[in-house]
Every structure is written in C-alpha cells, then in structure tokens.
Amino acid sequence: MLQISQRGLAMPPSPIRKLVPFAEAAKKKGIRVYHLNIGQPDIETPKAMLDAVRNADFKVLEYSHSAGNESYRRKLTEYYEKVGIHVNHNQIIVTTGGSEAIQFGFMACLDPGDEVIIPEPFYANYNGFAVAAGVVVKPITSYIENGFALPPIEEFEKAITPRTKAIVICNPNNPTGYLYSREEMEVLKQIILKHQLFLFADEAYREFCYTGEHFSAMQLEGVDDHVVLMDTISKRYSACGARIGALVTRNKSLLDAVMKFAQARLSPPGFAQIAAEAAVDLPDTYFDATKAEYLLRRDTLVNRLNAMEGVFCPNPGGAFYAIARLPIDDADKFCQWLLEDFSYKDQTVMLAPATGFYGTAGLGKNEVRLAYVLNVESINAAMDCLEQALFTYANEINVSVSDTKHV
Amino acid sequence: MLQISQRGLAMPPSPIRKLVPFAEAAKKKGIRVYHLNIGQPDIETPKAMLDAVRNADFKVLEYSHSAGNESYRRKLTEYYEKVGIHVNHNQIIVTTGGSEAIQFGFMACLDPGDEVIIPEPFYANYNGFAVAAGVVVKPITSYIENGFALPPIEEFEKAITPRTKAIVICNPNNPTGYLYSREEMEVLKQIILKHQLFLFADEAYREFCYTGEHFSAMQLEGVDDHVVLMDTISKRYSACGARIGALVTRNKSLLDAVMKFAQARLSPPGFAQIAAEAAVDLPDTYFDATKAEYLLRRDTLVNRLNAMEGVFCPNPGGAFYAIARLPIDDADKFCQWLLEDFSYKDQTVMLAPATGFYGTAGLGKNEVRLAYVLNVESINAAMDCLEQALFTYANEINVSVSDTKHV
Structure with a gap:
C-alpha cells in the first residue's frame, strides 16, 4: 500500500x-475579523529596506554563499555589537527565516530520540521541527499566576534524562510575552553547564522589551560552546515575508556541522538579504517609535482585558503577545465560536487558543494568546467584541453547557 | 560531554x-578560474522578473500563505498547462527552492530507515537530504558507455527491499545531462505500480532538452498518487538566488502532510514570489534564445572534450551538465591539482570530481562533471586549460605516480 510516512502523520x-x-x-458573511491570533504586525517594513531591493543593481540573481552573503554577515556583526553580542562574521550562518535556524540547530545538535526541554506554553512550531528531526519535546510548565516566569531549577532537574541534549528558551517569550531576567538566564547557565546541554536561544523579539533590558544568552560567560542563538529579522523590522534569519554560535564544530546542512539547501533568499543588509544601517532611533507603539498597544490590551469580569492577563515584559485567562470552559471551542456564531456590530475577533502552546495535554483550556499587532483603535474595537462575546458566551453557551451536564 | 549529533557528523x-x-x-595568486564546477548560469535573469520586484507596491512585507501566494499558485497552473502538466493550484505547494521540495517529499513520504532508490551518478545533495531525514539511499549504477541511460528494470528489482518507499529520477539529469525517454518513464511507472512506490521527479531542467521532447513524470497515467514533482525556477529563469521551487502532486493525503511541514516554517520567500509570478508571463519565445545558447555551449564543450586524447564525453540530451571520462588516476586529486598547482596563461578551470555524485564508493574516479554555464569564449578558454592540463598531468604527475608504484 502506498502510504505517507508516520512522520508525516505525526506532524x-x-x-x-x-x-x-x-x-x-466569517469574512464571506460580511463580518470584519480583528486578527489578534497571529504575529503578523501591521507596522510598515522600513522603506530603506524595500528601496535597497528596488535599487539593487545586478543582472543575474545568483546563489549566495551558503552561509549568506559575506557583506551581510559582516554587517550583521555591527548590529550584534550594538546589542552587546560580540561575534565575528564566521560565527553567523544566515538562514531562511528563524524557522530554518531552529531546524538547523535541532538537526545538528540532536539525534532521533534525543530530548529537548522547553518551558511551556511555548511557540507551537517547535513541536513541528521536533517531529521533523525525530526529537522529543519535554515540556516543563510555567504558570500564568506569576506571569510565566522561569520554572524553578528543580523542575528542570526532574525533567533531565540521559537523552536530554538541549533547552530551548524564547526570550522575550512567544506566546507569554515574559522577559527572562539576567538572573534567570544565569540559572539556565548553571543547568547547561552541570548537565552539558546546548542552550537554544530564540531571541526573535529582542528589540521589544518594556520592563527591563534584554539579556542575551550570547552574553552568558563561559558557555560559548553551549549557546546557539536562533535569530530572525521578521519581527525586528516587520519583515516576516523576507524569510531571513540567522544561526549564531561560537561553537566551531557546530558551525561546521550546520554549514553542511546549509550547503545542502544551497543558499538563503537573495532579494531579502539585500533588504536585511540595508536594515542594519537604519538609525538607532528606528526602534524607539516601534517600541513606543507596541507599548501603547500592550497597555491598551492588558488594561482592557483586566477590566473585564473574570479575565486575568499578566502584564508582559516583552515581545507583542499576551496570554489571558478567560471565564470560559474550552478555548478551542470559544475561539471557533467567536468566528462561527458571534459578531458585535458586524465585527469579531480572532484569538489563538492557548492549548496549542502547551506540550502537556489539558493545559491552557481557559487561556488564549493575543498578539497586539494591530493599532490601538483596532485593539479597542477587538476588545469591545471580546467583552461582549464573554457576556454572551457566559449567558448563552456556558450556562447551557452547565445545564446539559446536570441533565 | 557536549557533542554535536551523529546526524550532524554524518551529514x-x-x-x-x-x-x-x-x-x-588560486584567485589570490592572480589566476583566472573558469567555474565549470557549479550550475550557476551566467544567463541574465529576465528583466521582467526583477522589474516586478522593483515595482511591487506594498508597505508591509508580510508572511505569504504557507503554500505560497494563491495568485502565484494560480499563475503557475498556466505554466504547467503549457508544458502539458494538468494540475490545479491546490496541488501546488510553493517551496524555498527545489531543495525544500525534496526535503518535504523525503520527510512526508519516508520514515527513518526507509530506502529510496536513485540511479547514480546523482545530484549530490540528495545524500544530504537523506541524512537529514534518516533515509537510506540505494544507488543503482548507470554507465558512461551508454550515456547514463536508465539502468535495466532488473537492477531496480534487485535493489528493492521491504523498506523501499520511493525512486528519485532527475530528468533531464544532473549531473549526467541524460534525457529520459517516455519509454524509460513508462518502465519506471511499471516498477512503482508493482511495488507501490513513490516516484520523486526532479525536473529542474525541464526547459533544456536538445535531443527530444521532455516527458514529465506528471504525464504518466494511472499513477497520480505515486508521482511527486520537485520543481524550481532556479535554472528555468536563471534565478538561483530567488529560492523558489514547488512540490506538486495529485496525492491529497500527501499534500495535507506536506502542508503541515510548510506551515511549520511559515512561508516561502516574499520578494521572490513576486518575481516568480511575473516569470510565467514571459513570452513563449523566451526559452528559445536560452536553449539555443545552451545548445551552442554543449556542442562546443563536448566537441572540445572528445577531441582530447583519451577523453570520452557522451553527448547529453538535456540540462547543462556533461560527465567526461579523463585519462587520470583520481578525479579529486586532479581537480585540486588544477587549482593548486596548474595554470595556463594565468588561467585554470574548476571542475567537479564525479566521485561526489556516486553513492557507490570507488566509482567515478576518472570522471568529472562539467557545467556549461559560461559563454562559448570562456568554455573554449577553459578547454584550452584542460587540454594543456591533461598533457602536463600525464607527463609529470601520472607518470611519477606510476613510477612510484613500481619502486
């Protein structure tokens, strides 16, 4: 029988x-949908990036170096220097989005059956990359009550087995918005040193920190061989469609191994490398405006949420996500209901059920992730919808569900 | 001990x-190197493609649909229709280069330990994608004497085991330039039907056929669920750096599985999809000039090679590669010597040792692959170098090697 793979089924x-x-x-019915479900910002991609592509002068769109154009890698070291990460251009491999950096890291550091520890809730696609690489994700739970802070060191110790090879930390975090402190990063350093693990640091949202300075895993001392930075320009410059990321590490054997994966797929995208290189020359003030805008959106969103009856949303320290606990029975059902059966003034809101971000079955059933990627006016309109929806849902749906249970 | 993965080492x-x-x-020493080692054409990327990107009007470079922009997929069906492949846009998943199409196919159709049969010599990166997916490549040998025609059906039968899940066919072939006939494709159809295998068809060089019409695996009847087309615009439009390919199949379960891998990496490159969409509207005459140019280069190269003493090069029917047998002892050593120790009028030539294209150790030791991606003048200069090099090598190197053996 012709069949697809078990891996394809398990994905x-x-x-x-x-x-x-x-x-x-919903849209076909004429309903306006506010997309707070996905990290696609409405912030304009810097014109200087688009202009660099428009004005690029070449006749043949050739393969670049498999590690990315040398000129771009050299330029990137300037960017990293500015954010306190000291690397040279040979320690950078340009990837096709942050996604490929994660894939390369998993493939080059872990074998099938090996385990990687990730605080949950976590970026859902880590699951997909783990399945592709045959790697087992071991979640350890962080909790909404303390804003999804790093679980205590004992929880890591409990999860570690002889097959454990790495920890993934996304800082600031998607989906929780939690900003790990320097102290928490130092705790991780002790764990990776004690158990000889890799630390995969996904720092896609480095630029967007509101409650403190970002402390990069690359700034930890004495763990050069352990730390693998998985980076991307997608969120930094609102250029998600560029598909340009980077794997950065000071571990020479790892760089050699990753380079072989990079050679197999020939090169990262050509046009977008031009845009990415131009981005490094944006004025230092560029992020000020973006960050101020996200801060305003965060405050609007979080205040509106916490003002709703039965809703709790910890104030995220970074990124542009928040997880809120809602007075609902089932986030998947509720999010679908918002689109399928609800509207308020011909509008509704799309949210991501938090269940998809937990590795442990059953967690996150009354939580949703909200991406504050729309302007304040839209966020307010979306919150009007959500407020009304929770009221309707409580009176019509939750009640009838409870009634049914008692029949 | 902190160690990279076995997979990373095996890559x-x-x-x-x-x-x-x-x-x-060599270049630092002032020597001009003619690159016949790599399939990077000097043909200009069509201006209409570059202009489409230059003139694209958008403010935010957003993620595209994970399967690629719908407008591009619809446009691609027009292209496929022209080359006799009838598919709809839902049967196309746009990939990051042909490389990702191959990776997706391996991942979604084969599990670790499964086997894939590939006529050798074959495109070397199939090995890399196989290692990444944990898949075992079973080569069956094709021979220079008959121009690398499809091995007889018995050879396939001998290689098939219960773990065999797929056959890869690259048509026209890289590295041999062999153009598989409709009859040969029908033979493959019988094998995949009898043994319920997938047929992965890498048709990156479809446009460049000189000795007959291209017959696509997608044109085989009654094997819709078996055939997976792995395609790319890299060579078709001389746009290798775009990183736009496609996985095309009529197998619905496979499309669903591949879509999950596509979602995990979010989307294919944005700028390049705009260029690729514009390419479909190039006039039908576009390929005439390119094909005529490649034909002239092929004839120049093959004639020059066969005029050299002790050299044999079968006339390739397609693509822009040829494999030549040279009067040498060790292709790897010879190709390195060409760069390290040889020059003729301050020029030399870079070739790819054929050993890297064979799965069976020891084969291809007196063969090299040549990519006729440079203009006729450069090819002639490169052939002048090679002719002189073979003469020098025979007199100085091979002889001394033989002498040493007799000591």
Whole structure:
C-alpha cells in the first residue's frame, strides 16, 4: 500500500492557523475579523529596506554563499555589537527565516530520540521541527499566576534524562510575552553547564522589551560552546515575508556541522538579504517609535482585558503577545465560536487558543494568546467584541453547557 | 560531554563546493578560474522578473500563505498547462527552492530507515537530504558507455527491499545531462505500480532538452498518487538566488502532510514570489534564445572534450551538465591539482570530481562533471586549460605516480 510516512502523520498542524477556514467564512458573511491570533504586525517594513531591493543593481540573481552573503554577515556583526553580542562574521550562518535556524540547530545538535526541554506554553512550531528531526519535546510548565516566569531549577532537574541534549528558551517569550531576567538566564547557565546541554536561544523579539533590558544568552560567560542563538529579522523590522534569519554560535564544530546542512539547501533568499543588509544601517532611533507603539498597544490590551469580569492577563515584559485567562470552559471551542456564531456590530475577533502552546495535554483550556499587532483603535474595537462575546458566551453557551451536564 | 549529533557528523559536505578554498587561493595568486564546477548560469535573469520586484507596491512585507501566494499558485497552473502538466493550484505547494521540495517529499513520504532508490551518478545533495531525514539511499549504477541511460528494470528489482518507499529520477539529469525517454518513464511507472512506490521527479531542467521532447513524470497515467514533482525556477529563469521551487502532486493525503511541514516554517520567500509570478508571463519565445545558447555551449564543450586524447564525453540530451571520462588516476586529486598547482596563461578551470555524485564508493574516479554555464569564449578558454592540463598531468604527475608504484 502506498502510504505517507508516520512522520508525516505525526506532524502537528499549526494551532495558530487551524481556525483560518472559520475566519474566512466569517469574512464571506460580511463580518470584519480583528486578527489578534497571529504575529503578523501591521507596522510598515522600513522603506530603506524595500528601496535597497528596488535599487539593487545586478543582472543575474545568483546563489549566495551558503552561509549568506559575506557583506551581510559582516554587517550583521555591527548590529550584534550594538546589542552587546560580540561575534565575528564566521560565527553567523544566515538562514531562511528563524524557522530554518531552529531546524538547523535541532538537526545538528540532536539525534532521533534525543530530548529537548522547553518551558511551556511555548511557540507551537517547535513541536513541528521536533517531529521533523525525530526529537522529543519535554515540556516543563510555567504558570500564568506569576506571569510565566522561569520554572524553578528543580523542575528542570526532574525533567533531565540521559537523552536530554538541549533547552530551548524564547526570550522575550512567544506566546507569554515574559522577559527572562539576567538572573534567570544565569540559572539556565548553571543547568547547561552541570548537565552539558546546548542552550537554544530564540531571541526573535529582542528589540521589544518594556520592563527591563534584554539579556542575551550570547552574553552568558563561559558557555560559548553551549549557546546557539536562533535569530530572525521578521519581527525586528516587520519583515516576516523576507524569510531571513540567522544561526549564531561560537561553537566551531557546530558551525561546521550546520554549514553542511546549509550547503545542502544551497543558499538563503537573495532579494531579502539585500533588504536585511540595508536594515542594519537604519538609525538607532528606528526602534524607539516601534517600541513606543507596541507599548501603547500592550497597555491598551492588558488594561482592557483586566477590566473585564473574570479575565486575568499578566502584564508582559516583552515581545507583542499576551496570554489571558478567560471565564470560559474550552478555548478551542470559544475561539471557533467567536468566528462561527458571534459578531458585535458586524465585527469579531480572532484569538489563538492557548492549548496549542502547551506540550502537556489539558493545559491552557481557559487561556488564549493575543498578539497586539494591530493599532490601538483596532485593539479597542477587538476588545469591545471580546467583552461582549464573554457576556454572551457566559449567558448563552456556558450556562447551557452547565445545564446539559446536570441533565 | 557536549557533542554535536551523529546526524550532524554524518551529514556529507558538498562535493561541489569543497574545492572552493583552493579556487580562492588560486584567485589570490592572480589566476583566472573558469567555474565549470557549479550550475550557476551566467544567463541574465529576465528583466521582467526583477522589474516586478522593483515595482511591487506594498508597505508591509508580510508572511505569504504557507503554500505560497494563491495568485502565484494560480499563475503557475498556466505554466504547467503549457508544458502539458494538468494540475490545479491546490496541488501546488510553493517551496524555498527545489531543495525544500525534496526535503518535504523525503520527510512526508519516508520514515527513518526507509530506502529510496536513485540511479547514480546523482545530484549530490540528495545524500544530504537523506541524512537529514534518516533515509537510506540505494544507488543503482548507470554507465558512461551508454550515456547514463536508465539502468535495466532488473537492477531496480534487485535493489528493492521491504523498506523501499520511493525512486528519485532527475530528468533531464544532473549531473549526467541524460534525457529520459517516455519509454524509460513508462518502465519506471511499471516498477512503482508493482511495488507501490513513490516516484520523486526532479525536473529542474525541464526547459533544456536538445535531443527530444521532455516527458514529465506528471504525464504518466494511472499513477497520480505515486508521482511527486520537485520543481524550481532556479535554472528555468536563471534565478538561483530567488529560492523558489514547488512540490506538486495529485496525492491529497500527501499534500495535507506536506502542508503541515510548510506551515511549520511559515512561508516561502516574499520578494521572490513576486518575481516568480511575473516569470510565467514571459513570452513563449523566451526559452528559445536560452536553449539555443545552451545548445551552442554543449556542442562546443563536448566537441572540445572528445577531441582530447583519451577523453570520452557522451553527448547529453538535456540540462547543462556533461560527465567526461579523463585519462587520470583520481578525479579529486586532479581537480585540486588544477587549482593548486596548474595554470595556463594565468588561467585554470574548476571542475567537479564525479566521485561526489556516486553513492557507490570507488566509482567515478576518472570522471568529472562539467557545467556549461559560461559563454562559448570562456568554455573554449577553459578547454584550452584542460587540454594543456591533461598533457602536463600525464607527463609529470601520472607518470611519477606510476613510477612510484613500481619502486
């Protein structure tokens, strides 16, 4: 029998995108949908990046170096220097989005059956990359009550087995928005040193920290061989479609191994490397405006959420996500209901059920992730919808569900 | 001990790129190196493609659909229709280069330990993608004497085991330039039907056929669920750096599985999809000039090679590669020597040792692959170098090697 692979069957669908058909159906009914479900910012991509591509003068769109154009890698070292990360251009391998950096890291550091520890809730696609690489994700739970802070060291110790090879830390965090402190990073350093683990640091949202300075895993001392930075320009410059990221490490054997994976796929995208190189020359003030805008959005969103009855949303320290606990029975059902059966003034809101971000089954059932990637006016309109929806849901749906249970 | 993965160690380096440091050293000495080692054409990327990107009007470079922009996929069906492949846009998943299409196919159709049969010599990166996916490549040998025609059906039967899940066919072939006939494709159809295998068809060079019409695996009847087309615009439009390919199949379960891998990495490159969409509207005459140019180059190269003493090069029916047998002892050594120790009028030529294209150790030791991606003048200059080099090598190197053996 002709069959697809077990791996293909086991591959998880995107929990963020699975409600898309319901959103499309809502739009066809004339309902405006506010997309707080996905990290696609409405911030304009810097014109200097687009202009660099428009004005690029070449006749043949050739393969670049498999590690990315040397000129771009050299330029990137200037960017990293500015954020306190000291690396040279040979310690950078340009990837096709942050996604490929994660894939390369998993492939080059872990073998099938090896385990990677990730605080949950976590970026759902780590699951997909783990399945592709045959790697086992071991979640350790962080909790909404303390804003999803790093779980205590004992929880890591309990999860570690002889197959454990790495820890993934996303800082600031997607989906929780939690900003790990320097102290928490030092705790991770002790763990990786004691157990000889890799530390995969996904710092896609480095630029967006509101409650403190970002402390990069690359700034930890004495763990040069352990730390692998998985980076991307997607969020930094609102250039998600560019598909330009980077794997950065000072571990020479790892760089050699990753380079072989990079050579196999020939090169990262050409046009976008031009845009990415131009981005490094944006004025230092560029991030000020973006960050101020996200801060305003965060405050609007979090205040509105916490003002709703029965809703709790910890104030995120970074990124542009928040996880809120809602007075609902089932986040998947609720998010689908918002699109399928609800509207307020011909509008509704699309959220990501938090269940998709937990590795442990059953967690996150009354939580949703909200991406504050829309302007304040839209966020307020979306919150008006959510407030009304929770009221309707409590009176019509939750009640009838409870009634049914008692029949 | 902190160690990279066994997979990372097992990953093969690119045999095409491993001589690059020697080429760079030669250039530093002031020697001009003719690059016949790599399939990077000097043909200009169509201006209409570059202009489409230059003139694209958008403010935010957003993620595209994970399967690629719908407008591009719809446009691509027009292209496929023209070349006799009838598919709809939902049967196309746009990938990051043909490389990702191959990776997706391996991942979604084969599990670790499964086997894939590939006629050798074959495109070396299949090895890399196989290692990444934990898949075992079973080579069956094709021979220079008959121009690398499809091995007889018995050879396939001998190689098939219960773990065999797929056959890869690259048509026209890289590295041999062999153009598989419709009859040969029908033979493959019988094998995949009898043994319920997938047929992965890498048709990157479809446009460049000189001795007959291209017959696509997608044109085979009654094997819709078996055939997976792995395509790319890299060579078709001389746009290798775009990193736009496609996985095309009529197998619905496979499309669903591949879509999950596509969602995990979010989307293919944005700028380049705009260029690729514009390419479909190039006039039908576009390929005439390119094909005529490649034909002239092929004839120049093959005639020059066969005029050299002790050299045999079968006339390739397609693509822009040829494999030649040279009067040498060790192709790897010879190709390195060309860069390290030889020059003729301050020029030399870079070739790819054929050993890297064979799965069976020891084969291809007196063969090299030549990519006729440079203009006729450069090809002639490169052939002048090679002719002189073979003469020098025979008199100085081979002889001394033989002498040493007799000591």
